[in-house]
Amino acid sequence: MGPDRREPRRRHRSRAGGGRQEVTPRHRRLGLLLAAALALDGCGATTSTEVGVRTSLFGVLEKRGEQQVYEPGGIYFFLPIVNAWNTLPISQQNLVMNAKPSEGDRPIPDDVTFKTKDGNNIYMDVNVMWRIDPKKAGYIVGRIGQSASEISERVVRPISRSAIRDVFNEITSEEYYQVSVKNRVAGKARDQLAAELAPYGILIDMLQVQQHRFDASYQAAIDAQKQAEADVQTLIEQQKNMEVQKKSELEGKRSEWNKQLEDAQGDAGRIRNEADGYYQTKTNEAKAIVATAQAEAEGVRKEAEALGKLGGDAYVKMQVAKQLSQKRIWIVPATNVSTMDVNQMLKFLLSQPKPGAAQ
Structure with missing residues (x-):
């Protein structure tokens, strides 16, 4: 019995010893590739318009959830697996809410609608120019979103539409046509929007009020x-x-x-x-x-x-x-005057040339 019971143990040990494999060059290459992949995974880069955010995941070397913000235009190394790396754009972003899908951010009419004090509906195209506060990039990544589109949809869009409606509801339809009043209300809406988004780390550069429309009946009037x-x-x-x-x-x-x-x-x-x-x-x-x-x-x-x-x-x-010397004088005889033709005599005398006249 003794020798027969020990034999299987020996055989087991011999199988175990024969199962070990020697470390070959191929295994070394695989190890180096794995180490390089882990090292590359622990590298983060930012462009000139981005900031990087590193978040501690497991609290191995620092408190869990601890974050650090990295400046634009750099390459940074950190431990992989235990850290998460995100980048956020710090350049100006545009939230375009337009009635034309081809010009807005959404494939459907997305203009802002508000009701004036006199009860008319106005449909207004708006462009909100915003950007991320680099100092609050860590808070934004942890609480709001990890990309500009997520941040816009979760915070910027709903707060912008609400603030714009609240402010523009204070004017009448006639006042909306007055450029000075319209600009003043737009400035007030921008200030209120900036105050509401500041706690989220969002900065407002400008609020552009563009085209507007009324209801068909009111527009016809x-x-x-x-x-x-x-x-x-x-x-x-x-x-x-x-x-x-x-x-x-x-x-x-x-x-x-x-x-x-x-x-x-x-x-x-x-x-x-x-x-x-x-x-x-x-x-x-x-x-x-x-x-x-x-x-x-x-x-x-x-x-x-x-x-x-x-x-x-x-x-x-x-x-x-x-x-008298200048006069012509005729002497008429006194006898037989009754039988004398005086007219014929005068005609004869007048036809005669004057004495001394040229012949």
């Missing part, structure tokens, strides 16, 4: 009002143009009237000058006639004086003789 205002403006412009045209025509008429007045004044001056010249001429002629008459009167007076003196009769006779 607005379009009708705009058309009426445009028509009124057109009439005002036409009236202004007509006023300008009438003023131009009036200036033309005034210029024509001034020309006619100048022509009339010129004609009046010319006529006045001609009248003055004619008056002066006639005055001079009258003065000459008066002077001539005065000279003749003086001659007559002197002749009268001469006649009144001695020899006046002789002077008169001499003057009568002068006058």
Whole structure:
């Protein structure tokens, strides 16, 4: 029995000893590859627009959940398996909520709808420009999300839509058309959104309010009002143009009237000058006639004086003789006058040349 019981043990030991394998070069290569893979897994890198976050998973060397934020543009090494590595973008992100799926972040209409104080619905396209606060990157990775899309969907989108509605609900539809009021309310919404997202490590750079739309019925009323205002403006412009045209025509008429007045004044001056010249001429002629008459009167007076003196009769006779010397005198016989044809005689006498005339 003794020898038979010990035999199986020996056989077992011999099998166990024969099961061991020697370490070969192939095993060494596999070990090196495994070590290299583990070493590479413990390497993290960040770009110039990213920060890295390392999180302790098991609390081997440090407290579990302990986090460390790494700066952009670097390569960092850490223990694999016991640490988790995440990167977050710190560049500006855009949350586009638009009615057109081709322009927004979602494949469906995603514009923000709010109700004004006077009860009208306004559909507004909005772009929220946000970015991550690098100092709170660890909190964001642990509490919110590990990518920009997760952060946007979980925090930025719902809070943005709520804040925008709360602020824009305070104005009326008419005030929304006033650029100053609209810009003021948009600034207030941005400040409120920044205050609500700051605890989550989200920074708001800008809130852009873009296109807007009303309900169909209200939009039709607005379009009708705009058309009426445009028509009124057109009439005002036409009236202004007509006023300008009438003023131009009036200036033309005034210029024509001034020309006619100048022509009339010129004609009046010319006529006045001609009248003055004619008056002066006639005055001079009258003065000459008066002077001539005065000279003749003086001659007559002197002749009268001469006649009144001695020899006046002789002077008169001499003057009568002068006058008679210039007259043609015919002597008609006194006999048989009744039978004489006086007319034929005068015709004969008149046809005779004067004494001393050239032959």
